[in-house]
Amino acid sequence: MGKLAGKVAIITGAAQGMGAAHAKLFVSEGAQVVITDVKQAEGEQLAAALGPDKALFIKQDVASAADWEHVVAATKAQFGQIDILVNNAGITFAKPLQEISEADYIKIFQINQLGTFLGLKAVAKEMVAQHAGSIINVSSLNGLVGGAVGYTDTKFAVRGMTKAAALELAPSGVRVNSIHPGVIETPMISQAGTAEAVKQFAKAIPLRRIAEPEEVSQMVLFLASDDSSYSTGSEFVVDGGMSAQ
Numbered sequence: 001m002g003k004l005a006g007k008v009a010i011i012t013g014a015a016q017g018m019g020a021a022h023a024k025l026f027v028s029e030g031a032q033v034v035i036t037d038v039k040q041a042e043g044e045q046l047a048a049a050l051g052p053d054k055a056l057f058i059k060q061d062v063a064s065a066a067d068w069e070h071v072v073a074a075t076k077a078q079f080g081q082i083d084i085l086v087n088n089a090g091i092t093f094a095k096p097l098q099e100i101s102e103a104d105y106i107k108i109f110q111i112n113q114l115g116t117f118l119g120l121k122a123v124a125k126e127m128v129a130q131h132a133g134s135i136i137n138v139s140s141l142n143g144l145v146g147g148a149v150g151y152t153d154t155k156f157a158v159r160g161m162t163k164a165a166a167l168e169l170a171p172s173g174v175r176v177n178s179i180h181p182g183v184i185e186t187p188m189i190s191q192a193g194t195a196e197a198v199k200q201f202a203k204a205i206p207l208r209r210i211a212e213p214e215e216v217s218q219m220v221l222f223l224a225s226d227d228s229s230y231s232t233g234s235e236f237v238v239d240g241g242m243s244a245q
């Protein structure tokens with residue numbers, strides 16, 4: 001029997017990249033998965049490939065409270081319950097401080113930080129009522145050490161939000177943890193036009209390479225499953241040793 005047999009998960013930003021890898025692993029471990037994203041075609045394609053009894057795609061902007069209400073209601077209508085939330089959707093940009101506009105800053109805040117808060121709030125309500133659940137918030141290595149302004153700020157906030165929510169929700173049997181990936185081979189990295197820079201950067205990683213999304217999925221699976229039953233409010237790092245330097 002799979003580690004997630006009988007469980008229902010919502011994974012945001014799962015049309016591609018790490019979210020898609022998590023969705024595939026979750027289904028192979030017996031879960032039913034709701035994939036959400038702003039990218040409709042890619043999300044629908046993935047859900048269809050996983051099978052209609054196993055996966056549902058819902059178009060969602062994580063920064064919209066109304067969209068969250070819809071995602072929670074549609075998940076319950078289709079699969080009956082919500083056991084796992086992976087707050088994965090995120091964007092990045094790397095601009096020097098003086099080039100970041102107020103609009104840039106508001107946008108990254110709305111998706112990475114407000115989106116995580118809205119998801120936590122909408123889903124925790126359901127999990128508290130069923131006295132069980134696991135929420136995994138995707139922060140970053142840049143939620144532990146500094147990186148680009150804007151991105152780093154939101155990822156530190158996700159880490160802090162995780163601890164505050166974990167303490168509040170622990171008596172209700174709901175666990176909340178953050179994961180902190182280093183550099184992972186996804187469209188976020190490849191589309192930034194930084195392939196050469198990433199190659200150079202990889203030389204400074206203790207394990208001397210960037211990671212595949214599936215290597216992060218294994219950590220997310222651990223946190224989603226009952227294998228991590230005594231872990232809450234903690235940081236789980238998947239960075240090839242970068243933060244140890």
Ligand SMILES: NC(=O)c1ccc[n+]([C@@H]2O[C@H](COP(=O)([O-])OP(=O)(O)OC[C@H]3O[C@@H](n4cnc5c(N)ncnc54)[C@H](O)[C@@H]3O)[C@@H](O)[C@H]2O)c1
Binds near residue numbers: 015111
């Ligand atoms: N790739 C890395 O090296 C790395 C490292 C550390 C942390 N992370 C974090 O991991 C998460 C996944 O990143 P990835 O590398 O797979 O990126 P990605 O760009 O491949 O995937 C992110 C997904 O989020 C979706 N998304 C963007 N805005 C959205 C919104 N408003 N509502 C719903 N969905 C939205 C995108 O459409 C995309 O499908 C992000 O939170 C990212 O910050 C990535």
